[in-house]
Amino acid sequence: MTLTDTNSWTGIREVLLRRIHDRIWQPGEQIPHEADLAEEFGCARTTVNRALRDLAENGLVVRKRRAGTRVAVNPPQRATLTIPILREEVETLGQPYRHLILERDLRPLPPRLHGAFQVSLGDDVLFLKTLHFANERPYAFEERYINLEAAPEARGMAFNDISANEWLVHNAPYSHGDLSFFAVSADQTLSGKLDADVGSALFAMERITWAGEQPITHVRLIFAPGYRMRTEI
Amino acid sequence: MTLTDTNSWTGIREVLLRRIHDRIWQPGEQIPHEADLAEEFGCARTTVNRALRDLAENGLVVRKRRAGTRVAVNPPQRATLTIPILREEVETLGQPYRHLILERDLRPLPPRLHGAFQVSLGDDVLFLKTLHFANERPYAFEERYINLEAAPEARGMAFNDISANEWLVHNAPYSHGDLSFFAVSADQTLSGKLDADVGSALFAMERITWAGEQPITHVRLIFAPGYRMRTEI
DNA sequence: TAAGATAATATGCATGCACATATTAACGTG
DNA sequence: CACGTTAATATGTGCATGCATATTATCTTA
Numbered sequence: 001m002t003l004t005d006t007n008s009w010t011g012i013r014e015v016l017l018r019r020i021h022d023r024i025w026q027p028g029e030q031i032p033h034e035a036d037l038a039e040e041f042g043c044a045r046t047t048v049n050r051a052l053r054d055l056a057e058n059g060l061v062v063r064k065r066r067a068g069t070r071v072a073v074n075p076p077q078r079a080t081l082t083i084p085i086l087r088e089e090v091e092t093l094g095q096p097y098r099h100l101i102l103e104r105d106l107r108p109l110p111p112r113l114h115g116a117f118q119v120s121l122g123d124d125v126l127f128l129k130t131l132h133f134a135n136e137r138p139y140a141f142e143e144r145y146i147n148l149e150a151a152p153e154a155r156g157m158a159f160n161d162i163s164a165n166e167w168l169v170h171n172a173p174y175s176h177g178d179l180s181f182f183a184v185s186a187d188q189t190l191s192g193k194l195d196a197d198v199g200s201a202l203f204a205m206e207r208i209t210w211a212g213e214q215p216i217t218h219v220r221l222i223f224a225p226g227y228r229m230r231t232e233i
Numbered sequence: 234m235t236l237t238d239t240n241s242w243t244g245i246r247e248v249l250l251r252r253i254h255d256r257i258w259q260p261g262e263q264i265p266h267e268a269d270l271a272e273e274f275g276c277a278r279t280t281v282n283r284a285l286r287d288l289a290e291n292g293l294v295v296r297k298r299r300a301g302t303r304v305a306v307n308p309p310q311r312a313t314l315t316i317p318i319l320r321e322e323v324e325t326l327g328q329p330y331r332h333l334i335l336e337r338d339l340r341p342l343p344p345r346l347h348g349a350f351q352v353s354l355g356d357d358v359l360f361l362k363t364l365h366f367a368n369e370r371p372y373a374f375e376e377r378y379i380n381l382e383a384a385p386e387a388r389g390m391a392f393n394d395i396s397a398n399e400w401l402v403h404n405a406p407y408s409h410g411d412l413s414f415f416a417v418s419a420d421q422t423l424s425g426k427l428d429a430d431v432g433s434a435l436f437a438m439e440r441i442t443w444a445g446e447q448p449i450t451h452v453r454l455i456f457a458p459g460y461r462m463r464t465e466i
Numbered sequence: 467t468a469a470g471a472t473a474a475t476a477t478g479c480a481t482g483c484a485c486a487t488a489t490t491a492a493c494g495t496g
Numbered sequence: 497c498a499c500g501t502t503a504a505t506a507t508g509t510g511c512a513t514g515c516a517t518a519t520t521a522t523c524t525t526a
Contacts, residue, residue: 044512047509066475068476173254181462183437201416229414232410241479297488298487
């Protein structure tokens, strides 16, 4: 029959998944109760629950108490993407990593960030410009603001040995953040740093992280030409 | 005490999470066994298991049989991003959506796709060029190849009323896919279609989906200037 | 008849138990 | 002492059961 064991929760999940894919259960349609499915598969309701819960987490079915479980009208259309520390990303590619601090100073927060990144008025933040290299070729350019209230030890760090990226991950864990991706055109400055033609299209990422209510850092990463962010769905 | 109930699995998860955030358990460090934690919280091992499993799914701890559970050295650094149907994305912005088929024909698969997108040799695929509008302004430009073996009904579809995007989602569900994001520079053609200056940086996405071993569609979406893909972590 | 109280029901969750499985540590033998 | 075998152990999973909770359907009552 199938490769999958029919009374393991993963096996049951696969069977249910195929029924959805084969449109035996149409989108929006209600599927049998946990108890009925448990009887059909000859297993405990808990096991069916586990399988359905997993499908629900992946957005394939929608579950509501009392209302029952129904096939999602719009299949998942979502992807989990891993955003590794740059050093690890580069090293995974089998290339030696290096980074260089271009600028480092204390300054007031620029006005454009006042909305999203609220630090006490008049307080300086730590500003860093970093260039990341893979195999001695520019890989990404980083501009970062660090809230010294959230990470006071950062004041004494030069970030020459360990990048701010990596240091923060290990020393100022965040609870949540906003992330966005977009494209920018290489201006004169970027072009020089990233070894790109002026005007070439670059992939960019912007991220703000918080620990609870307190902002930790704002970072803008611009990658060298040809960069692709990949994932599987 | 805490807001969270200490013997619900979510409550236990929060307590464990705080211990990780507060670095009571250091990254890489091993944490107590399920059985010990169960005793500490006065609950069943199953409940602790549920909490730990959830943390593991989110990448905060790493679990291995016999070896025990340890705090992940690199916190999650991963984001789930939702890739909505363009029509829905536009309508969510409160703007009227429209699309226009620019080209539609049968042709052999271009050589550059032969590797990733294997269709029977010599078979034609359906090729579509579509322009998507938000509020009558260009929103995204789409180039798509559809494997007619995987979705034979597509042959008879004009895709004027419903976009290929949406039709495929509802009629040829996929099991998995590859997704990548990058930046492209607007050439003469793109510039005209997307109302962008020649040379401006555009955000782009490429996606291949399969149903099992069979490829369904390859699509390349290029967004109008200023597009940002956002998510929360 | 409309609005509110009440019952029925499907999923959600906790428990206690048993067994499976992967991995490590201890052991024994050549 | 090196190497393969065996035992110990932590997590993974399944089962039966009971109660919790959200939501819907039904039944009252004004």
